[in-house]
Amino acid sequence: MxxxxxxxxxxxxxxxxxxxxxxxxxxxxxxxxxxxxxxxxxxxxxxxxxxxxxxxxxxxxxxxxxxxxxKTAFVFQEPRLMPWLNVWNNIIFGLKKNQVDQEKIQDIVSTVNLSGFEKAYPSQLSGGMQQRAAIARALAYEPTFILMDExxxxxxxxxxxxxxxxxxxxxxxxxxxxxxxxxxxxxxxxxxxxxxxxxxxxxxxxxxxxxxxxxxxxxxxxxxxxxxxxxxxxxxxx
Missing domain, CATH: 3.40.50.300 (P-loop containing nucleotide triphosphate hydrolases)
Known part of the structure; x- marks a missing residue:
């Protein structure tokens, strides 16, 4: 299996x-x-x-x-977003520049319903939106498994x-x-x-x-x- x-x-x-x-x-x-x-x-x-x-x-x-x-990615109880980075840069955080496919990242943003909030900062987002950004960051890493702790x-x-x-x-x-x-x-x-x-x-x-x-x-x-x-x-x- x-x-x-x-x-x-x-x-x-x-x-x-x-x-x-x-x-x-x-x-x-x-x-x-x-x-x-x-x-x-x-x-x-x-x-x-x-x-x-x-x-x-x-x-x-x-x-x-x-x-x-x-490849594993984690989503924790707290979103753990970087407060000085906007949504887009939080999502690509940890990726190398040559790994950032603009079209794919935009598709991920759309998938988690954050279109239009790419330039927003964590403090400007609700708790649910922050968690969606954390999930988007995990997806951007292209993991084989996502591990989510409450x-x-x-x-x-x-x-x-x-x-x-x-x-x-x-x-x-x-x-x-x-x-x-x-x-x-x-x-x-x-x-x-x-x-x-x-x-x-x-x-x-x-x-x-x-x-x-x-x-x-x-x-x-x-x-x-x-x-x-x-x-x-x-x-x-x-």
């Missing part, structure tokens, strides 16, 4: 001379061209798993296996809902491979092609979601039943 395979991943942290286990033997397959949602409560190890997958940290033991050559958590309900729709639209257009961390069950159900439940550093359940994302209604019986199952498993774990 093309994508990423995590094999027996272990990770601990040392704090004040004490050892705290974070990941305790994670085995997981992350397919390409899909959105894999990592779902769990705060402190369960999901962000550490994302950082290890993207190479920002190293595991104590285990392997992260990629299918062929790869990128909509700080947004209000309506902006978050809008950004979820935007992400799905972009993913379907670009056929992006995405690993998306969240603690929101509803967000996982809206976005995920597969939902991976993490608890106490282990993969507890993997839920495939077959319904096309553009057709999902969380009030349908299928999704009510799936949400109930997830909640019951979380309650059981506790």
């Amino acid at each position: 093309a994508g990423i395979r995590l094999k027996d991943i272990h990770k601990t942290y040392q704090v004040d001379g004490r050892t705290f286990p974070v990941l305790n033997g994670v085995d997981l397959e992350i397919p390409e061209g899909k959105i894999t949602v990592i779902l769990g409560q705060s402190g369960c190890g999901k962000t550490t798993l994302l950082r290890l997958t993207g190479g920002l940290e190293s595991a104590d033991s285990g392997e992260v296996l990629w299918d062929g050559a790869h 990128p909509f958590a700080a947004l209000d309900y309506f902006t978050r809902e809008q950004m979820q729709r935007e992400l799905l639209r972009v993913q379907q257009k670009e056929h992006s491979s995405i690993m998306f961390v969240t603690h929101s069950i509803d967000e996982a159900l809206i976005l995920g092609d597969q939902i991976v439940m993490i608890e106490k550093g282990l993969v507890k359940h993997v839920y495939p979601v077959k319904a096309p994302s553009r057709e999902r209604n969380l009030l349908d019986e299928e999704f009510i039943a799936l949400k109930r199952d997830i909640i019951e498993n979380l309650n059981f774990i506790n």
Whole structure:
């Protein structure tokens, strides 16, 4: 299977001379061209798993296996835009001059609905627009995988809902491979092609979601039943 395979991943942290286990033997397959949602409560190890997958940290033991050559891009909870750069220059930040295809960058700007704001600065944008600029910056890098760590958590309900729709639209257009961390069950159900439940550093359940994302209604019986199952498993774990 093309994508990423995590094999027996272990990770601990040392704090004040004490050892705290974070990941305790994670085995997981992350397919390409899909959105894999990592779902769990705060402190369960999901962000550490994302950082290890993207190479920002190293595991104590285990392997992260990629299918062929790869490039990763990150989108974090905060947009992390350069305040002294406008939208256009934030999007191309990190690219070499010979890598900047003006037409392609303009297409990316259009894809994330920021046309007309290329010369605006971060302080002139709403929170949702700043996150769209961060997603555009990730797309400009032409990654094989985008790793997203609760990128909509700080947004209000309506902006978050809008950004979820935007992400799905972009993913379907670009056929992006995405690993998306969240603690929101509803967000996982809206976005995920597969939902991976993490608890106490282990993969507890993997839920495939077959319904096309553009057709999902969380009030349908299928999704009510799936949400109930997830909640019951979380309650059981506790």
